[in-house]
Amino acid sequence: MGYSGVDVDATEVDLGRPLPMARRPSPQTRRVLTAFVASPDAWRHGYDLGSEVGIGAGSLYPILIRLHERACLESRWESPAPRGRPPRHEYRLTATGAALAREWSHQESVHLSMRPVEA
Amino acid sequence: MTHDRETSASSRLASLLVRWAGRVLPSDELSEWREAMRAEVGSVADGPARIAFAMGCLAAAVRQRARAGSTPIAVRVGGLGIAAVFVGQAVGESHGWLNGNEASRRFYLLVVAVVVGLLVTTTLRVARRAFATTTLTVGAGGGLIAGSLWAAVVWLSPTMPRDASGGLVVVAMCTALSAGLVAYLTRVLRECCAAALLAATVGTALVFSTAELFIQVLPGRIPDIVGPVMPAGSTTAQVLRENRIEIVDGYVGLLFVLAGLLTGLLLISLAGRRGLSDHRFDSAQPPPAGSSSSSTSGLSRAVVPARHLSTKSAR
Numbered sequence: 001m002g003y004s005g006v007d008v009d010a011t012e013v014d015l016g017r018p019l020p021m022a023r024r025p026s027p028q029t030r031r032v033l034t035a036f037v038a039s040p041d042a043w044r045h046g047y048d049l050g051s052e053v054g055i056g057a058g059s060l061y062p063i064l065i066r067l068h069e070r071a072c073l074e075s076r077w078e079s080p081a082p083r084g085r086p087p088r089h090e091y092r093l094t095a096t097g098a099a100l101a102r103e104w105s106h107q108e109s110v111h112l113s114m115r116p117v118e119a
Numbered sequence: 120m121t122h123d124r125e126t127s128a129s130s131r132l133a134s135l136l137v138r139w140a141g142r143v144l145p146s147d148e149l150s151e152w153r154e155a156m157r158a159e160v161g162s163v164a165d166g167p168a169r170i171a172f173a174m175g176c177l178a179a180a181v182r183q184r185a186r187a188g189s190t191p192i193a194v195r196v197g198g199l200g201i202a203a204v205f206v207g208q209a210v211g212e213s214h215g216w217l218n219g220n221e222a223s224r225r226f227y228l229l230v231v232a233v234v235v236g237l238l239v240t241t242t243l244r245v246a247r248r249a250f251a252t253t254t255l256t257v258g259a260g261g262g263l264i265a266g267s268l269w270a271a272v273v274w275l276s277p278t279m280p281r282d283a284s285g286g287l288v289v290v291a292m293c294t295a296l297s298a299g300l301v302a303y304l305t306r307v308l309r310e311c312c313a314a315a316l317l318a319a320t321v322g323t324a325l326v327f328s329t330a331e332l333f334i335q336v337l338p339g340r341i342p343d344i345v346g347p348v349m350p351a352g353s354t355t356a357q358v359l360r361e362n363r364i365e366i367v368d369g370y371v372g373l374l375f376v377l378a379g380l381l382t383g384l385l386l387i388s389l390a391g392r393r394g395l396s397d398h399r400f401d402s403a404q405p406p407p408a409g410s411s412s413s414s415t416s417g418l419s420r421a422v423v424p425a426r427h428l429s430t431k432s433a434r
Binding site: 045 | 152158171174175178
């Protein structure tokens with residue numbers, strides 16, 4: 001089962017259309033995406049990102065992989081390569097990811113506005 | 120000195136864990152992530168934090184492995200299972216061949232052999248992640264529902280239908296539903312076609328197998344087709360024998376339908392092969408620093424509309 005409840009690889013999805021989102025993302029995914037949206041132009045590292053949003057590698061990497069598969073994130077290798085250790089993987093939000101974040105944010109606001117007001 | 124020893128031990132443990140994670144990760148499509156995890160662990164400050172991060176990487180790798188591995192296994196088990204049933208039924212049918220015509224028996228076995236060959240080839244091809252899991256689940260599910268509905272109808276009827284037309288109607292309905300559902304979920308024509316073909320294939324195969332099962336195991340449920348034209352004085356056994364010969368004619372056409380469906384499924388799986396490993400990075404060496412990708416697949420880069428990529432480069 002995929003992260004959206006629909007296991008569709010980005011490789012097969014016409015990304016010119018809205019991605020199928022059968023259900024709202026998990027709170028952890030929202031936190032990750034929110035962190036990317038907060039600085040959309042910045043390239044982020046996995047460990048730093050996980051520390052910032054309070055998610056361990058065990059949850060962070062599946063989220064990053066799925067967002068990446070759906071072309072919501074783009075990645076590159078650290079440049080210039082540091083001396084003494086391999087280059088790190090860096091991630092940044094794509095236009096698709098930004099659109100998806102906006103869609104989720106909109107859905108969230110609609111969902112909240114439809115909740116009955118408790119007396 | 121003691122601190123150095125502890126640091127060295129924790130570093131080695133973290134390296135070991137992330138190396139395991141690399142081995143557990145599905146080999147082809149996630150090789151980039153293997154290197155990413157290894158490099159990230161190397162950048163974390165030595166000590167408990169590094170070990171914890173490496174353990175997380177291992178857990179993530181296990182999750183990815185489970186996600187990637189279950190579908191191909193299910194496809195292989197399902198497809199090869201149907202092929203095995205076909206072989207068993209063909210052997211049974213051939214063994215008790217009542218037609219007396221050796222040429223037609225050979226032709227029947229040849230058609231079954233072609234269908235089984237196509238079934239095995241297509242199964243192995245589809246199992247190599249040719250389609251999305253959603254497509255496979257919905258397609259196979261639609262076919263299973265069609266086959267089950269037909270088996271229930273046959274079981275509840277006093278005699279089995281004379282031909283497969285009713286079964287094909289049920290299969291067509293479930294095929295349309297499967298295709299519609301996949302179209303709604305994926306919005307991809309290729310996936311939609313694959314789901315339709317898969318549902319039709321599984322449904323048709325089950326309709327044929329159900330008929331063969333009834334013909335071979337429950338001959339008493341075979342309808343009386345030849346009774347009115349049998350010579351007077353024919354014994355019940357003779358009538359049953361002739362009915363058993365005739366009933367096969369109403370279902371044998373399903374084998375040709377099945378061959379066509381399997382050919383279509385095979386072609387569509389070959390035509391749109393996603394090439395998950397086309398753009399993989401070398402597993403031993405990270406790619407050149409600064410190289411970037413928007414997905415693990417080379418093909419995915421091609422399907423990402425230019426406006427998405429150009430937006431990033433314009434920043």
